[in-house]
Amino acid sequence: MRRWKCKVCGYIHEADEAPEKCPVCNADKIHFVEVDDKGDEIALISEIVVEVPVQEVKPKTFRDRLAALVLKLHLHPIAVHFPNGVLPVAVIFVALAILLGLATFKEAAFYNMVFVLLTMPLVMVTGYVEWQKRYKGAKTALFMTKIFCSLAVLICLLILVVWRLVDPTVADAGSVNRMIYLGISLAMLAAAGIAGHLGGKLVFGSRG
Template identity: 55%
Template sequence: MKKWECDVCGFLHEGEEPPKKCPVCDSPGTLFALMIEAKKEEAKAIAGKRWRCIVCGYVHEGDEPPEICPVCAAPKSMFVEIDAEGKEIGTPLQPAQDSAPLTLESAGTIPGGKKEKSSFIDRLAGLSLKIHLHPIMVHFPNGVLPVVLVFLVISMILRIDSFETAAYYNLVFVLLTLPFVLITGFLEWQKRYKGVKTAIFVTKIMSSLIVFAAVSVLVFWRLLDPTVLAEGSPTRFIYLGVAAGMLGAAGIAGYLGGRLVFGTRN
């Protein structure tokens, strides 16, 4: 069986011919490349074992799984052995009490295979993953934060008050949207990534909380002291520094999110 890879999004298709269009990104079949290394990889799989991280999907080849996942830093216990076709042929190496991590399929399942009524949180998490709600929500504030810093700098250098006012209203918008970003991000972490507390997730969560705290400080500081950025204000550069730190923390969170999403692609 031939394998074809979409050059745009990395989707893999199995068949004698590539599909007419990619089911993920709608790219035409002409943008699919035949994976000539597929048989070699299958031969390697026969000779050695393959392990997949159940948190992020990273695949490792070797007699034993790595001590930590190079993508999401999940421990060795979160790897499961797979065959040449990517199907699980074992169970994760984690302890028995953790061997059935909470997933959308297992949410609400009680011993015996029966399902109890899903809670509102379970349904909300399922909807969030299905329509990719977290990536959607992240785009709103992340597109505005750089504008805030640029407007503040322009206001200070060129002494144009309207830019400072615009930056303030943008900050208010970000403050109103960030709670939705944090909630959907938490649901994504719990459901898709099993809620593992590795360095990459802890750093991402802390960065997001720093952004929320910084935005709150900037909004309420400006509300209590409208002249904080006025010429001669002793705290104007501190205010600008908080805004710069806010943007830096958002950049770290975005980088780690991209690493989780695209870290398994070549």
């Protein structure tokens, strides 16, 4: 049985031929290479060795070193855990404030959302670096959906926080806009959940 490795996400496929699409990241067949039992790429027998003049290696810029540090320390998964842990709590607090008229939970939800909003730039910047460097900026459905969901979370957060600043009573039990506010909160949570699911699929998909 031959082994094929996706060069985008690292998924290992065991079959006589590489799959048409990667089941994890949806990359095309051309992104697969044959590997041995150790995961090392197998060179093609018909491959022609061409001598290429040695080019001067450019020194790494500060941006390159920073990107390497992001990958080495896995800063994107670390950064994502903060908003993903707080966001569901904030939405639950919004629901309790609106449905049960608990003013304390309304305030707690607002401050939690402010915290998540402040962490989003770090999440998105490290995610962009991870996508560009580790996954070669592959524009597959999985990555495009993750990007769309991240932007949706950010937009929803901005709407919720700004709306709450303009109208402090929007999440009150008697507010005429309370269900719209709750609906945006639930949409934000759903987008975050989808992004998290796809991220988990990307990281753990090859483990079954």
